[in-house]
Amino acid sequence: MRKPKIVILGAGYGGLMTATRLQKQIGVNEADIILVNKNDYHYETTWLHEASAGTLHHDRVRYDIREVIDTHKVEFVQASVEEIKTEENTVILDNGEISYDYLVIALGAEAETFGIKGLKEHAFTIVNVNAARQIREHIEYQFATYNTEKEKKDERLSIVVGGAGFTGIEFLGELANRIPELCKEYDVDYHKVKLICVEAAPTVLPGFDPELVNYAVSYLEKKGVEFRIGTAIKEGIPGGIIVAKGEEEVEEIKAETVVWAAGVRGNSVIENSGLEAMRGRVKVAHDLRVPGKDNVFIVGDCSLVINEEINRPYPPTAQIAMQQGEVCARNLAALVRGKTELETFEFHNKGTVCSLGEDEAIGTAFGKKVIGGKAALLKKVIDNRSLFMIGGPSLVFKKGKFNIF
Amino acid sequence: MRKPKIVILGAGYGGLMTATRLQKQIGVNEADIILVNKNDYHYETTWLHEASAGTLHHDRVRYDIREVIDTHKVEFVQASVEEIKTEENTVILDNGEISYDYLVIALGAEAETFGIKGLKEHAFTIVNVNAARQIREHIEYQFATYNTEKEKKDERLSIVVGGAGFTGIEFLGELANRIPELCKEYDVDYHKVKLICVEAAPTVLPGFDPELVNYAVSYLEKKGVEFRIGTAIKEGIPGGIIVAKGEEEVEEIKAETVVWAAGVRGNSVIENSGLEAMRGRVKVAHDLRVPGKDNVFIVGDCSLVINEEINRPYPPTAQIAMQQGEVCARNLAALVRGKTELETFEFHNKGTVCSLGEDEAIGTAFGKKVIGGKAALLKKVIDNRSLFMIGGPSLVFKKGKFNIF
Incomplete structure (x- = not known):
């Protein structure tokens, strides 16, 4: 029996979370997993403003993808995605093409300038x-x-x-x-x-x-x-x-x-591939699949999930992408094992902290307002949590933010 | 009796050597000494290629002028020199003017592009x-x-x-x-x-x-x-x-x-001031004075001294500028004390070492060829010597190059 081939496009928060959860949940004999990413490193998108300002070195905001994937279970392919041919179950890369049985589109956002000249x-x-x-x-x-x-x-x-x-x-x-x-x-x-x-x-x-x-x-x-x-x-x-x-x-x-x-907007590959989207974001089904395409999931910045309380889309964040990655991994494992009942994604907002520099921040956590040094500390906890979720304690130790006192 | 006023223009190797020697040789009651420089720091011109390449931080190649002058004896004025009016014993600065009884022109070199377009x-x-x-x-x-x-x-x-x-x-x-x-x-x-x-x-x-x-x-x-x-x-x-x-x-x-x-060429202020010069360098008399102007000395890159062995000018270097500064200081002290017999400047070439990076160099020292690591070590000794000559052991300690093993 041929093993199904799962291809994950993008090693941002959503893609890497999908890959690292999946490698724990399914055995080598159950499926081939391929992770495709432009660079051989993952970067913390939510820390890039620090590297841009020069307050944190860019090597502190990235890590080698091979550090967090189990290379016996996940094959890493360094390539840029150019187009997805969902009819043919194929992805066109800058250096070749790749076929799949199941696809996870976890490509990141692009800047949106709303047509403002220059x-x-x-x-x-x-x-x-x-x-x-x-x-x-x-x-x-x-x-x-x-x-x-x-x-x-x-x-x-x-x-x-x-x-x-x-x-x-x-x-x-x-x-x-x-x-x-x-x-x-x-x-x-x-x-x-x-x-x-x-x-x-x-x-x-x-x-x-x-x-x-x-x-x-x-x-x-x-x-x-x-x-x-x-x-x-x-x-x-x-x-x-x-x-x-x-x-x-x-x-x-x-x-x-x-x-x-x-x-920001979704990735232009989405539109180049003929997927129905709003500014590069596809309104995904409850199980994170593309409506009408039962073997294609989208997580992260290119997915659009409606917050039904206010009937508006959740903004694209690392938090939602990582939660989607967890659900996506479980749904892929289910499909590989022949199940047809998939889990519904629900976003659990744990809060948002906006940093104002090293020692200052504002935000909400579990429904409460936080301000100042306490919020700045919480921000670092959140930053370290992303590392922990994907790479465990050793990644936190290597790349975490510990200047917290 | 009015004290004579000595004005030194430029705090490069020549000017700073003149000032620091002079402050030791004459008393507060003998003369007023004023040192004029564009920046409040001196920089090691011969180390600038390191700062340019990024192998040595620019703060390592400069130090505060006030660290090496005796501020009871030497007044520091931060200003750019625009023109020297030797007929009126006056210097025009960008922020005022200053009169002198004795002048030392120790302005540095400028780049010479020989008219090459662009x-x-x-x-x-x-x-x-x-x-x-x-x-x-x-x-x-x-x-x-x-x-x-x-x-x-x-x-x-x-x-x-x-x-x-x-x-x-x-x-x-x-x-x-x-x-x-x-x-x-x-x-x-x-x-x-x-x-x-x-x-x-x-x-x-x-x-x-x-x-x-x-x-x-x-x-x-x-x-x-x-x-x-x-x-x-x-x-x-x-x-x-x-x-x-x-x-x-x-x-x-x-x-x-x-x-x-x-x-390189001499400073354009030389020509702007109507002094007779070749590419901004004035052929000075044996006592380093400008011919016909008994109260004006020139040391360093704007002075031109002939190497009589080969009948060509000595190239402008830190070594010659510092040796000129020593003689200039003694000659100024003599003039202030009413002597008319001045010392003749003679260049003593102690050798030249050209670095090829941190650990490699070539050169001659006391007539012998040196190469490789030994030459690189010698280069650092030479660099530290400049610091020592002007600022003594404490400056060597602060700014010296000690990565010599």
Whole structure:
């Protein structure tokens, strides 16, 4: 009897959780498991803002995939996914193709610029390790260049963050801590540096409790962040952005560093493969399968699950992706064993903590508000938990955050 | 009786040696001493290639001027010199002006691009701490950007060093050591990186013994440096250089980093002030004074002293500048005390060691050739000696190079 072949695309939170759970749940003789990923490492997407600001080295936010998979049970293939042919049960890779009996699409998100002109060309996005490292180096180069020019260009010391959502705010928190270090390293006057957060919506951190939002804003303002709320970016240009000012006017904000942190969408492979999706996200069935395709699961950023309490999709987070990975692994094991009754995915929100830098955060945990140092500690516990869930205690020991006192 | 006012322009090797010797030789009541420098720190010009390559942090190559001057005896003024009006015994600064009875011009060298088109715009030069830091960051940014681009631009990983003289070779030695670190930091394949040395002259390190030159070239070649000797740079362009190829043809070498290390000249303030000079260097009298100006001394890179053995000027080095500073200090003390007989400056060449990176070097010392690890050790002794001469043992302790075993 031929063993079924399970192919998992992507080694982010969802894909890696699926793979590491599956390798425990099924035997070598039950199925072949293949994990496909562009890089030979997994990175903590939720820590990338730290690598981008330069407050945490990028090697601290990634680890070798082979460290956490059981290579006797899971074969790792390093490749980029180009297209999924669900009719033919085949995936087209950049270096070949691969067939499957069961497929898990766990490809990550991409930046969404909502068609705003010039943003793709002139703004950075915190999408992966390469991008984070480039942002860090770009900022450092701007600071290093400042003193070499006879006519000083203050815009080299200005950083615009587009978006006051989760990523934007966490990035600003790290930047606010990083700026004094940068000023020292590059002999730059602290008062010349500008951190500007531009947000089109009327509020910072939509969805958060107003008390927490106020705490975050006033904390970051004290650290030098200037908020331009209710201000839409009209265009990204070389050396800055154009924003709307009132109904008809526009204003230029000069900044050699513009980081767009205001939107993500599902992976473009989804649409390239002809799957029905909204901004690259597929509304999956209760068992996480693609409607009408009984051997294809989607977990993580490319899946869309409705929060029925408010009748809106859950935002794509590491938390939901990992919970999906657990269910997906159990459902795959069931299918391999010939069962037809699959488990329904239900999201259990354990809370959300938004960091404001190393020692400050705000959030909710198990329904309670947390603020300040206590929230920052909780954030580190959450970060370490992701490591633990995928790689167990040894991974926490290697990559965990222990500067907690 | 009014005290005479001695003004020293520049806190490089020559100026700082003059100031620190003078503060020991004359009493507070004998003269006012004012030291003018653009930055509040002195930097080791001969170590800048290390900071540029990123093998030594720029804070290791500089120290606070106030650490080595006796602030009861020497007043420090932070300012840039714009013009010297010798007729009026006045110096025009960027933030005021200052009059003097005796002047020491110890302004440093500037890069000389010999009118080669586009070099000023598109090439870096290792001229000061700001420039060194920018070169380091520029290279890092190029490496960081490489992996973010879908279409890889190998020229981001190419570094051209213009000139195979002392600075060019020392810089290449550091770069050769730095490249493996950069490849690791930025996930770049070592084999994609190119280090190219372009030199118009028919030989590397002109003036050095051929045996030493051969050693240096084959050592650096083994470390991956490609030498293009007898090849003139015709033009600096965005993303590379144009070189002569044969009599009539030209060739483009693509490289996002071009560092011009092939020439220095005296400071442009010299010419702006109407002093008779060749490429910013004034042929000084035997007592280091400017001919016809009995109260103006020049030491260091803006002075020109003929080596009578070969009837050519001594090249501007830290060694000669410091020896001039010692004589200049004694001559100033003599003048202040009303003496008219001044000491004649004679250069005592103690040898030259050209480093090829941390653990390798070539050179001559007291007439003997040295090579390899022994020469590298000697180089560190020389580097520490500069610190000792100006700041004594405490400065050596703070800033010295002790990784000598």
